Amino acid sequence: MSGYGTTAGDDPLQTAVWRLRSRGCWTDAAALLAPYATDPAAALERVGLFVERCLFTAEGWAEAEDALRTAEAVARDDEERGGAACERGRLAYAATILGVRDRADEARSALGRAAALLEPTSPRRPLLDFRRGLLAEHIADSPQAARAAYRRAHDGAAAQGDDLLLSFTWHHQAGLALREGELAEARHGFSEALRIRVELGYLIGAAPALAALADCEPEPEAGRLRAEAGRLFRLLGGVPVWLAGRLASTVPAQPAKPSEPAA
Template sequence: MAHTAMSGSGTTAGDDPLQTAVWRLRSRGCWTDAAALLAPHSAAPAAALERAGLLVERCLFTGEGWADAEDALRTAEAVARDDEERGGAASERGRLAYAATRLGVRDRADEARSALGRAAALLAPGSPRRPLLDFRRGLVAEHIAASPQAALAAYRRAHEGAAAQDDALLLSFTWHQQAGIALQEGELTQARHGFSEALRIRVELGYLIGTAPTLAALADCEPEPEAGRLRAEAGRLFRLLGGVPVWLAARLSLPAQATTTALPGPAV
């Protein structure tokens, strides 16, 4: 089974039917159903880690399912056989701790830093998991350490690595986060380009769950009436997907459908 590292689309030529099914469910926000498909294979480290990643991602987008994610992550840690697999599990643990901190569930900032640092020590310099790890360390730098320049450096490393690996979904994330920093710095042209690239990739991949946040972000770079059109489309997708991601509600001035504190930007 190919390990997607929670960033590949699972829809390229040669992907097995299981990976394609997992991707289709994941891209529509059906993380629990996708994880259930992998459960029979969770004795295999790659499948166990992918399943944990799906359930961690569910936490990020919904603010729910923390216990399930912890259980799946412990399984992935238990079946890991080498430093590469242990590093991948540490990266997921760091992401879960980041999610809990960012969504205001529990302050696990120290755990997030420690786990991602452990992942960096375990993963070889040429590991295919390095770009995703760089991206996650960028998120911690930006949203927990409040260090946008350190975050930007990490996002750029992740961007280069994703391009080298032809990882389109991770590229959409790195485009989006770099554009967000550009927008904060008043670089509207750069921000518009980054958000547009992220949106293009997500539409091409059919990554519905990540499309509404990028539409809303792009709207912040555009004048009216285009900004209003983009926000209306983002709102349509938000409602279609059952009010997920929960942190988008505040940006769209829509009622949140979860108790999680709404955030001003993506928590991916």
């Protein structure tokens, strides 16, 4: 099994999982992996699917917790335990940022444990760096620490050829640039994030990228981008849920507001 964060490849199962995931069919994608749930890599991948569902829908917390406990139970070494800790940190972060329950301390503790377990050369390090950046930006409100973590994640994703993660590091670095009024840098980052997601067919990530790019553009281009984001949002049944307010309002979104809570 390939690890969480990968896109479709030569493996027919992974191709099917990716196609479902990219369209927001997380439960169906996880069901394909259920027969392999005792395999640590497959167990981690199922967790990733369920947590992503939580982030995009604010639902499915119990399923995510169950999948996480399974992944923790079947982990055999520090690399796999570190991967599970990274997912626990992400789930706790999601619950906090979406206002379900304040689990910020748990998120910090879990990601700290992941950092202690994973070797510096671990292929999971870029994803861990990115998630630590999310905590720094959205919970600790430390843009400087977030920027450093995003840059490490960006470099690691580029070195590994992890295009999906790269789209998120582009997006969040652009978000920081927008907060500082650096419109050209923000426009470039959001454009790169959108380009990668379109090329990968990551449909559920296109609307947030379009809405974020709209914040960098003057009218009428900004309106066109938001209209396209709204079309995709409706096509996917109102996912991601946290985008609804921004797209429903006729007032341009405030640049300081995160354009997407996590990856």
